[in-house]
Each structure stands twice: as C-alpha cells, then as structure tokens.
Amino acid sequence: MRATSARLTVGSLRELTAIGVVCGLSSLYATTLVCASTILSTMAKTEGGSVGLLLDVVAGVFIMIALFVAAVVISNGVDTVIAGRRTELGLLRLVGASSRQLRDSLVSAVGKVAVIGAGVGVVVGVAGAWIGRVLLVRRGTLPRVHYDVLPPLVLLGALAVVATAVAATFIGSRAALSSVTAVRSTRIVRSWLRDLVGAVLIAGGAVLLVGACYLGEQASTAGFVVAFIGSAVLAVGIMLGAGRIVPALVALAGRLVGSSPAAVIARKNAVSDPQRTTRSTIGLLIGVTLVTTIAGGMRALTESVHSWEGLSPDEVREAEQVLSVTSSVLIAMIAISAVIAAVGFVSTMSLTVISRTREIGMLRAMGFTSRQIRSMITLESVALSGTAVVVGLLLGIVLGAVGAQSLIGAMTDGFSIGLPVPALLAVIACTVALVAAASLPPSRRAVGVSPVDALAVA
Numbered sequence: 001m002r003a004t005s006a007r008l009t010v011g012s013l014r015e016l017t018a019i020g021v022v023c024g025l026s027s028l029y030a031t032t033l034v035c036a037s038t039i040l041s042t043m044a045k046t047e048g049g050s051v052g053l054l055l056d057v058v059a060g061v062f063i064m065i066a067l068f069v070a071a072v073v074i075s076n077g078v079d080t081v082i083a084g085r086r087t088e089l090g091l092l093r094l095v096g097a098s099s100r101q102l103r104d105s106l107v108s109a110v111g112k113v114a115v116i117g118a119g120v121g122v123v124v125g126v127a128g129a130w131i132g133r134v135l136l137v138r139r140g141t142l143p144r145v146h147y148d149v150l151p152p153l154v155l156l157g158a159l160a161v162v163a164t165a166v167a168a169t170f171i172g173s174r175a176a177l178s179s180v181t182a183v184r185s186t187r188i189v190r191s192w193l194r195d196l197v198g199a200v201l202i203a204g205g206a207v208l209l210v211g212a213c214y215l216g217e218q219a220s221t222a223g224f225v226v227a228f229i230g231s232a233v234l235a236v237g238i239m240l241g242a243g244r245i246v247p248a249l250v251a252l253a254g255r256l257v258g259s260s261p262a263a264v265i266a267r268k269n270a271v272s273d274p275q276r277t278t279r280s281t282i283g284l285l286i287g288v289t290l291v292t293t294i295a296g297g298m299r300a301l302t303e304s305v306h307s308w309e310g311l312s313p314d315e316v317r318e319a320e321q322v323l324s325v326t327s328s329v330l331i332a333m334i335a336i337s338a339v340i341a342a343v344g345f346v347s348t349m350s351l352t353v354i355s356r357t358r359e360i361g362m363l364r365a366m367g368f369t370s371r372q373i374r375s376m377i378t379l380e381s382v383a384l385s386g387t388a389v390v391v392g393l394l395l396g397i398v399l400g401a402v403g404a405q406s407l408i409g410a411m412t413d414g415f416s417i418g419l420p421v422p423a424l425l426a427v428i429a430c431t432v433a434l435v436a437a438a439s440l441p442p443s444r445r446a447v448g449v450s451p452v453d454a455l456a457v458a
Helices: 013-047 051-084 086-094 099-139 152-178 192-217 223-240 242-254 261-272 274-307 313-355 357-365 370-411 421-447 451-455
Strands: none
Touching: 013 051, 013 099, 013 152, 013 313, 051 099, 051 152, 051 274, 051 313, 086 099, 099 152, 192 223, 192 242, 192 370, 223 242, 223 274, 223 370, 242 261, 242 274, 242 370, 261 274, 261 370, 274 313, 274 370, 274 421, 313 357, 313 370, 313 421, 357 370, 357 421, 357 451, 370 421
C-alpha cells in the first residue's frame, strides 16, 4: 500500500459519503431541469412558444446556484475530514509524504466518489423524467412526438458536478494540508486583510441595496439589477468575514441553550474551533437565505398587488395567482440548495462527534450520564443550526423586501416587507428535523462506546 493511498489519507471512502450524496443530489437536480427544458423545447417547436428557451435560462441560473452551494459544502466537508485525521496525516508527513501527494490522493478519492454520485443522479433523473414524460403524453398534456431520452446537456451537467467537487477539494484542502504537521497546533491565524475586505464588501453591498430601493421608488428599470449586484456583493462580504461573524453569533446563541453542565460544554464545543463552527454553519445559512429571499420577495410582491391603481378585482386575483404559482416553482427549484446544505451540516456534525470520542469518554469517566452526552450533542446542534436558520431568515426577508421594492417601489406606498408564513413554518419544521438527524445518530454512537475504549482512542 502506498503511503499516500486513499485508505491512509481518508481512512475509508465512507468518510466521503456526504460528498457522494451532495454530488448525487446536484446531478439529479441538473438532470431533471435539463430534461424538463428539453421536453418543453420540443413541445414549443411543435406547437409554438418560447417557454423552453425561458426555462433553459432559468435552469442555468439555478444549476449554477446549486453548484455553488455544493462547492461550499464539499469544501467544508473535506476540511472536516482533514481535521478529523490530522494525526494520521501528520504521521504521513513525518515519514516523507508531501502535502501535494496527500492532496492528490484526497482529490482522487473525492473524484471517484463524485463520479459515482453524479452517475447515480443522472440515472435517477433521466428515469424520473422519462416516466413523467410518458405519463403526461398518455394524459394528452404533451404531444406525441419524439423526445430525447438523454439530452447531451445532461452529461455536461454531470461533468460540471464532478469538476466542481474536484475543484472544491483541491482549493479547500490546499491550506489545510499545507499546515498539517506531526505536532498539533491549536493556534488559529486569521488574515486581517480578508476581514477588512469582507467588511468593505458588506458595507458596499448595504449601500447598493439602499440605492436599489431608491431607484425602485423612481420607477427605474435598473433598480432590480442594482439589488442583485448588491445582494451578491453582500453575500461575498459575509462569506469572507464568516470566520469572525459566525462564531460570534453562535456564541451568542449558545448562551440561550441553558446553564446546565451539558449546555455549558455544548456552548464551549460549538465555538472551540472557529473554523469548524464556520464550516458547519455557512452552507446552511446560504441555503436558508436563498429560500427565504425568494419566498419573502414573492410574498411582498403579492401583498403589494392590492395597492396597485387601475386593477379590477379579477385582475388582482389573477395577478395573485400568477405570483403564487411563480413563487412555488421558484422555491421548489432553489430548495435543493438548502437540502444540499443540510446534508453537509449533518455530515459535519457526525464527523465532529466521531473526532471527539476520547473527549466524550473522559466526560463519561468523570460521571456524565448517557442522557447528558446526548443533550450536549443536541444542544450544540441547536446552537449551530439555530444560528444559521435565524440569520438566514432575517437576511432572506430583508433581501426579498429590497428586491420587491426595487421592482414595484413606485407603485406601492411605503416599504413592503413580505412574511411568508408557510415558508417560515416549513423552515422551522425542517430545522427541528435537521437537529434530530444531526444529533441523534452520532449521540447514540458516542454513548455506545464504553469510557475505557473511548479513552484508548489516540
């Protein structure tokens, strides 16, 4: 066995299961959108219309968003795997393996998992699209013409997923593996330039969003473009400064989980490694923000319809129906980003608990009960996911309101803020399920190991 084989680098390909699931979901999503746009394009050529071309454009945008979130999740997942195997990787460095060899081995392992995941996603997506098309043709919804079973763009989408996984692994592991040594260091070095650029971009994004609202009040068509650019600049700034922003918010949320011994340790664990805290939270924050932005923006538009002058009651109902359908379609298309982020969060929590086996064994030896260990892991999950969800909801509502204002500010009195109650309830329910999925399995695994065996882990 070579010193830099995948078994020594990542331990087992099962450590990369979450990456395979993310690649599978991304590939399934891209395949479904491509197949749907191909079917509609074929129908448009037969019966006329441009709905297929419109869906091509929309699908391209949402696929890029999903790939971006997948890249963040994969990069964070690789960093978590590296952090959990720092001792083993340090020993490999000690016997002569270079950081480049370790990185190449890791990239190769992730590439194999990504190919498998993307392949499964393509098969499931094509099969689902074929079944749906056959049913719609039999019902008479679609014309009986020839449809491509496997559009060429499907393979291009799968290759894009694999390339995204490989690139995210290469970029995400570069700094982490370069700093791996046989001697563990807990010192965290942050770049003041990165923080400064992040702060400048956050301020600049806020200014652009205010400007977008002003342009909307003046009925300028440039308002929405400025709002989009401002949101992108703000998002980049938040991601650059996430290493400081997210741990501070998690620490604040940790104070709300209680004062019991389990809660105190959960609070300290949640922020003990700021990099891990950021990795665990940022992907979920992005996913929730995207969903809430669309839901909040469409809700604000729907509520503003009643204030538009010159519309009859029938026209108001028709406008509300169109906006409701559009909102449902857009939320369904963007929700995959939140699902991908949730998979990454569950994986990160599981790997983190596994890496703390010795610490948990020490707590058990000191008198902590199995119930307290489960409570500690659950409360840590609540602090991390709760921070991501609350901040994502607030950001999404604000960005959605700004987007709506930039479009219809001149036709609406005041500043319309949309509160999409069904979407908010759905996010809260999904958060509860996410906490359970992220904490219960690893906590059962943690208390299943005896204190003696846990303390024997290096």
